[in-house]
Amino acid sequence: MSKTVLTVDDSRTMRDMLMLALSNAGYRVVQAEDGVHGLEVLESARPDVIITDINMPRMDGFGFIAGVRGDGRHRAVPILVLTTESDATKKDKARRAGATGWIVKPFDPVKLVEAIRRVAA
Amino acid sequence: MDAMAAIKQTFFQECEEQLGELEIGLLLIQDGDSDPETVNAVFRAVHSIKGGAGAFNLDELVHFAHVFESALDHLRAGRLVASGDVLKIMLRAADMLADVVRAARDGGSTDVTRRDALAAELRALDPDAASDDFVGGDKESSADDSDSFEPVQICFNDFEDGSQNESPPSGNLFNIRFSPKPDLYAKANETALLLRELSHLGAMEVTCDVSRLPMLDELDPEGSYLSWTIALRTDRDEAAIREVFEFVEWDCELDVALGGVAAAREDAALDDLIEKMQASVEAELAAPRAPPGATQSAAAGAPGSPVQASSNSAAVKADSGKSSPATIRVDLDRVDRLINLVGELVINQAMLTQQMLEAGLARGSGVANGLDELEQLTREIQDSVMAIRAQPVKSVFQRMPRLVREVAAMTGKSVRLTTEGENTEVDKTVIERLADPLTHMIRNAIDHGLESPERRAAEGKPEEGLVHLSALHRSGRIVIEIADDGAGIDRSRVKSLAASKGLIAADAPLSDEEIDNLIFLPGFSTASTVSDISGRGVGMDVVRRSIQALGGRISIRSKPRQGSTFTMSLPLTLAVLDGMVVTVAGETLVVPLTAIIETLQPKSAAVHGFGGDTRVIVIRDQFVPLIDVGQELDFRSGIADPCKSVVLLVESEGHIHSALLVDAILGQRQVVIKSLEANYQHVHGIAAATILGDGRVALILDVDAVVTGARAAPPAFEQFCAAEG
Numbered sequence: 046m047s048k049t050v051l052t053v054d055d056s057r058t059m060r061d062m063l064m065l066a067l068s069n070a071g072y073r074v075v076q077a078e079d080g081v082h083g084l085e086v087l088e089s090a091r092p093d094v095i096i097t098d099i100n101m102p103r104m105d106g107f108g109f110i111a112g113v114r115g116d117g118r119h120r121a122v123p124i125l126v127l128t129t130e131s132d133a134t135k136k137d138k139a140r141r142a143g144a145t146g147w148i149v150k151p152f153d154p155v156k157l158v159e160a161i162r163r164v165a166a
Numbered sequence: 167m168d169a170m171a172a173i174k175q176t177f178f179q180e181c182e183e184q185l186g187e188l189e190i191g192l193l194l195i196q197d198g199d200s201d202p203e204t205v206n207a208v209f210r211a212v213h214s215i216k217g218g219a220g221a222f223n224l225d226e227l228v229h230f231a232h233v234f235e236s237a238l239d240h241l242r243a244g245r246l247v248a249s250g251d252v253l254k255i256m257l258r259a260a261d262m263l264a265d266v267v268r269a270a271r272d273g274g275s276t277d278v279t280r281r282d283a284l285a286a287e288l289r290a291l292d293p294d295a296a297s298d299d300f301v302g303g304d305k306e307s308s309a310d311d312s313d314s315f316e317p318v319q320i321c322f323n324d325f326e327d328g329s330q331n332e333s334p335p336s337g338n339l340f341n342i343r344f345s346p347k348p349d350l351y352a353k354a355n356e357t358a359l360l361l362r363e364l365s366h367l368g369a370m371e372v373t374c375d376v377s378r379l380p381m382l383d384e385l386d387p388e389g390s391y392l393s394w395t396i397a398l399r400t401d402r403d404e405a406a407i408r409e410v411f412e413f414v415e416w417d418c419e420l421d422v423a424l425g426g427v428a429a430a431r432e433d434a435a436l437d438d439l440i441e442k443m444q445a446s447v448e449a450e451l452a453a454p455r456a457p458p459g460a461t462q463s464a465a466a467g468a469p470g471s472p473v474q475a476s477s478n479s480a481a482v483k484a485d486s487g488k489s490s491p492a493t494i495r496v497d498l499d500r501v502d503r504l505i506n507l508v509g510e511l512v513i514n515q516a517m518l519t520q521q522m523l524e525a526g527l528a529r530g531s532g533v534a535n536g537l538d539e540l541e542q543l544t545r546e547i548q549d550s551v552m553a554i555r556a557q558p559v560k561s562v563f564q565r566m567p568r569l570v571r572e573v574a575a576m577t578g579k580s581v582r583l584t585t586e587g588e589n590t591e592v593d594k595t596v597i598e599r600l601a602d603p604l605t606h607m608i609r610n611a612i613d614h615g616l617e618s619p620e621r622r623a624a625e626g627k628p629e630e631g632l633v634h635l636s637a638l639h640r641s642g643r644i645v646i647e648i649a650d651d652g653a654g655i656d657r658s659r660v661k662s663l664a665a666s667k668g669l670i671a672a673d674a675p676l677s678d679e680e681i682d683n684l685i686f687l688p689g690f691s692t693a694s695t696v697s698d699i700s701g702r703g704v705g706m707d708v709v710r711r712s713i714q715a716l717g718g719r720i721s722i723r724s725k726p727r728q729g730s731t732f733t734m735s736l737p738l739t740l741a742v743l744d745g746m747v748v749t750v751a752g753e754t755l756v757v758p759l760t761a762i763i764e765t766l767q768p769k770s771a772a773v774h775g776f777g778g779d780t781r782v783i784v785i786r787d788q789f790v791p792l793i794d795v796g797q798e799l800d801f802r803s804g805i806a807d808p809c810k811s812v813v814l815l816v817e818s819e820g821h822i823h824s825a826l827l828v829d830a831i832l833g834q835r836q837v838v839i840k841s842l843e844a845n846y847q848h849v850h851g852i853a854a855a856t857i858l859g860d861g862r863v864a865l866i867l868d869v870d871a872v873v874t875g876a877r878a879a880p881p882a883f884e885q886f887c888a889a890e891g
Contacts, residue, residue: 164354
């Protein structure tokens with residue numbers, strides 16, 4: 046059974062690119078547009094891995110991660126944060142908020158899949 | 167189109183949206199909005215553009231967006247104050263960014279000098295820039311931006327990552343000690359996976375230290391009790407090893423040392439133990455996240471239960487239904503086909519009704535009731551379909567702030583644009599064709615309407631001129647107004663200019679309103695010199711014509727020293743029309759209802775001849791020119807008897823009233839517009855055609871054209887109306 050990845054990003058372009066890279070690699074993908082939406086679909090999506098952007102309207106990545114980690118049923122889901130390399134402080138903040146790891150934008154599909162494999166079997 | 171090309175298209179669409187957000191946000195900040203989310207939204211827009219551009223190797227875009235983003239980051243962090251000057255630079259940068267996006271999309275080029283100058287201005291906004299030695303030179307350096315952001319060439323099809331290749335058991339021997347902290351597990355990292363990743367680097371032997379493992383009753387399920395010693399032989403360096411632990415380095419104790427303290431052990435029993443530990447740790451960690459009931463199969467490594475497997479695709483669909491926004495993108499052709507079909511349905515329904523009447527079926531009969539319901543439903547379907555094509559005027563309004571800035575800069579005037587009713591919806595076609603006239607009118611408002619700052623100051627007005635753009639729905643039409651608080655129309659100049667160009671008689675006694683409307687006449691231009699901005703050979707007559715082509719009307723109100731207001735009223739759709747069906751010389755015509763003010767049966771005493779065939783009619787003490795539609799359209803040569811006819815009092819653009827003479831009124835109905843030009847050719851006085859309930863084709867009258875044609879004919883007539891007007 047293929048693994049499910051929940052992608053949370055307000056950018057349609059980024060969602061599409063993740064969808065392409067992940068479905069090519071054999072993952073099932075569920076998309077959400079921001080943190081609020083991500084938490085809404087969490088239960089039905091039952092992701093094996095979550096990939097989230099940080100800067101989003103309504104609820105940003107930090108709030109979203111805190112929400113997932115505070116949810117008894119889903120708190121053990123690995124969360125990868127999409128970040129630009131310059132965001133060292135953001136990386137740190139995401140890590141503190143409970144992110145499992147990160148993916149640097151613009152991402153290389155190979156690295157993306159590697160990062161997912163590193164956090165999910 | 168391959169997948170990446172499609173995403174690229176999405177990217178550019180998204181860019182347009184983000185550029186819109188960017189501009190709106192910056193304007194809000196300029197207006198004093200200090201909500202951090204506004205600044206954040208602005209930052210996010212540029213950040214997203216940069217992110218997407220990086221993926222497509224649009225280097226120019228990446229670099230400019232990066233410089234812009236950095237400046238916005240200062241603003242966001244409060245290191246930079248959102249002063250008027252700062253926002254001016256940012257607004258110009260937003261315009262530049264739009265240019266760079268479009269150049270990237272259309273393959274054009276941008277003004278490099280301007281771009282670099284702006285980039286330098288943006289860099290200078292850095293509060294630390296003053297102390298830097300960096301001189302913003304011409305050379306757009308990526309040196310200082312590349313601190314962090316390097317585009318990566320992406321190939322989405324190549325997944326041969328090489329990590330599966332087992333390294334030969336050669337190279338250095340590394341000794342790794344790895345003790346996870348509870349936080350590592352709390353963040354959903356897994357030791358087993360890390361060890362697996364590590365095993366890709368070379369040949370390794372793993373020892374698990376279980377000495378700290380407490381008895382079961384003391385065991386904290388969220389604690390961390392195991393640590394590992396790994397002997398790894400690899401030809402990769404230490405950095406490669408540390409990279410495996412990149413995500414967890416804060417949440418574990420990690421020690422990587424070159425050289426072999428822990429030599430390879432060949433204790434088969436221990437290996438077995440490690441394997442078992444790994445398996446159990448993996449199973450334990452997998453359990454809480456696996457769906458209930460699947461624990462067993464997940465731990466056993468078996469495929470998911472059949473129920474889950476079969477419901478998988480359905481789940482994807484359900485999820486996507488929930489997760490995607492409540493909108494879909496549909497090819498416009500499909501919508502148009504639907505609209506056409508609904509149009510046919512409307513005609514068909516009308517035919518059925520007609521046939522029912524002809525068959526003499528009683529009003530209350532079952533068939534008649536059914537048909538009534540069908541008519542209701544058809545109307546509703548039609549409205550719903552039309553609503554699909556409706557879009558908020560926002561898309562056009564959004565382009566105006568930039569235009570205003572540019573024209574303001576060119577004319578040296580200070581202008582503030584306010585907008586209202588951006589969410590008012592109108593048919594997509596109308597929106598598309600609205601951009602040009604609107605652009606021209608806003609240019610005019612700034613160039614001709616607003617005074618120079620000095621003159622405004624002298625008049626006691628604020629130096630900043632106001633242009634207000636608004637849209638609203640009124641009686642089934644969209645009304646768009648462009649108001650300025652400038653000097654208003656210089657009536658004496660307009661009148662003398664019109665007279666000097668032979669457009670009116672020099673002594674024609676015109677009302678203020680009529681003088682104002684002279685500017686819509688072909689060949690009229692008020693600017694004494696053809697300026698760079700407004701006078702590109704396009705006058706208000708062209709604006710009026712393009713509005714008329716949309717079935718709209720335009721008029722002006724002006725007050726000296728207080729400003730002018732242009733009002734356009736347009737139909738909400740170009741697909742259907744409410745009309746009055748009339749007969750003229752045996753032909754059936756449809757007159758748009760929006761043009762008709764009232765209908766009346768003239769008395770012979772009210773009609774006065776005025777030389778030749780020209781006649782006027784007195785309606786409530788007003789002289790109104792009487793136009794015989796049959797004659798005007800060459801349906802007949804003789805003159806119709808007004809007393810045996812019906813008069814339609816119509817209003818054409820510029821609030822001009824005329825009386826149209828027709829033979830009889832058959833009724834009112836909604837008709838589906840069929841273009842004559844597309845199917846035949848343009849015919850004077852006819853706007854389009856339609857098919858009536860009985861299947862006959864009827865022509866839709868172009869009221870403005872008929873009125874203009876009739877009034878243009880005898881010059882004396884014009885003067886008469888002016889005199890009596």
